[in-house]
Amino acid sequence: MKMKLYCFGESGNAYKVALALALTDTPWQPVFVDFFNGETRQAAFRTLNPMGEVPVLDTGTRILTQSGVILTEIAAMTGKLGGSGPAQQAEILRWLFWDNHKLSTQIGTCRFLSNFLPPEKRPEGVIPFLQGRLKAAYAVLDAHLSGRDWIVGDGPSIADLSCCGYLYYPEPFGFTRADWPHIDRWLDRIAALPGWKRPYALMPGNPSDRA
Amino acid sequence: MKMKLYCFGESGNAYKVALALALTDTPWQPVFVDFFNGETRQAAFRTLNPMGEVPVLDTGTRILTQSGVILTEIAAMTGKLGGSGPAQQAEILRWLFWDNHKLSTQIGTCRFLSNFLPPEKRPEGVIPFLQGRLKAAYAVLDAHLSGRDWIVGDGPSIADLSCCGYLYYPEPFGFTRADWPHIDRWLDRIAALPGWKRPYALMPGNPSDRA
Known part of the structure; x- marks a missing residue:
């Protein structure tokens, strides 16, 4: 099963996690969060993350929030990017x-x-x-x-x-x-790392959507 | 040997660590950092912590910085306040x-x-x-x-x-x-926890010193 990353292109905090998933070859799919229309302030999103923020990673067994925590968990799960x-x-x-x-x-x-x-x-x-x-x-x-x-x-x-x-x-x-x-x-x-992409190439949503 | 906490009274980030030391009964002593006269920007302090910030904890064997890291290490060292x-x-x-x-x-x-x-x-x-x-x-x-x-x-x-x-x-x-x-x-x-004290009672330096 692919992990689900709740994210939007403009979020650098979500990009950190998307990059970690991409660089560790972890199967994942983005779930677009419509931040600019207030989705992170709505009840359904607040149930997912009471802190009202992306990124949120659904690993299939756990819901993780805060990029620092998610990055630490990805390193632990994959054995990559976590130092020795x-x-x-x-x-x-x-x-x-x-x-x-x-x-x-x-x-x-x-x-x-x-x-x-x-x-x-x-x-x-x-x-x-x-x-x-x-x-x-x-x-x-x-x-x-x-x-x-x-x-x-x-x-x-x-x-x-x-x-x-x-x-x-x-x-x-x-x-x-x-x-x-x-x-x-x-x-x-x-x-130059294999798998690296720019933020708007890795996650859905970018400023031109609202132009 | 007592741990040394580089701190000053006005720093809430240092207070977090001072509280953790006090509440876990860890022997420690404060080392006053003269932030308001620019000490954290000076070369000697930057050698201690290139990030230029208090708190810095000298455990005797390691120099730790960033309150989040120091708190995590105090919990690990003492087996207290770290959850189960x-x-x-x-x-x-x-x-x-x-x-x-x-x-x-x-x-x-x-x-x-x-x-x-x-x-x-x-x-x-x-x-x-x-x-x-x-x-x-x-x-x-x-x-x-x-x-x-x-x-x-x-x-x-x-x-x-x-x-x-x-x-x-x-x-x-x-x-x-x-x-x-x-x-x-x-x-x-x-x-109400045993050992709790207000910031200016736990660390040296407070606004009246500069009045």
Whole structure:
């Protein structure tokens, strides 16, 4: 049976999971969630996930939510992308938390405000504030990648997939790859992995659907 | 040997860890980090933690960072506050990620801007925006606690300690306990646990030091 991933193309948090499924050759199918028409606020979705968010992964036996948890479970189920040994696993978990705390959360909001809200609805001052905070986060990641190919250990892991989740999207939110050369080359390395696809090629739904 | 927790009183993320150490009877001592004079941006601190954040826990054999990781390790080391069995552990991890993604990150910023920046330096519009996002997060937590005493299972866990980290502070940031009755009673339950102390009683440094 294929796993079901509740997702939509614009969600970088869902993309992290879709990438992990694709790169581990796990059979899966997307279930489109109509976020932009309010589906995640409706009762049926809240029953599936009271936190009101994608991604949600239905493994057939369990309903999993929060990308950090789902990525950890995919690594455990497949024996891939999870690092080797307890020290690497702890280091992977550290970067998953950092991403949730400092990177993806802020990008998700900044990207939404910058691209998916009409200009007259954008709250004054919030986008530049978030971009300032993000600059500090990009600097931490770029410095970490300056001496290594992958975030943890000698190969790709779910730490890479978590941190890259929002960085391949074409819509502008203040991140320019050329400004961060080590991040830039790391994104090329991830994109060269067998099975890698861009977000809108991997999940249903994209901005042109609403154009 | 006592574990060393690099921390300062105003950090709710450090408070989560200090609480976990206190509630598990783990011998520890605080190491004051002078955040408000820029210590976390200095080279010596960045060598300790390139992410430039407290908390940092020196266990004697390992340097741990990210509150979610440290809490998980304290539960593993002490056999306390970690839930029982894989299903509860996964559910605890889910709430740790949710807290990092939706609750503590936003409160930390909102609280800093509201209380520790001079009014003329506060970026226009950001505080009300963050308060709006936080209201949605409080609603998720309050609803979850409406039918249960603890976030996961039948007793306190590191999921409770993570989510409560910023909610006992006296400085206002838009959170009023009376508005969220289930959160309110849950905070009373945590505060009744043997060893519980308020943030400024558990860690060095508080706003009156800079008054």
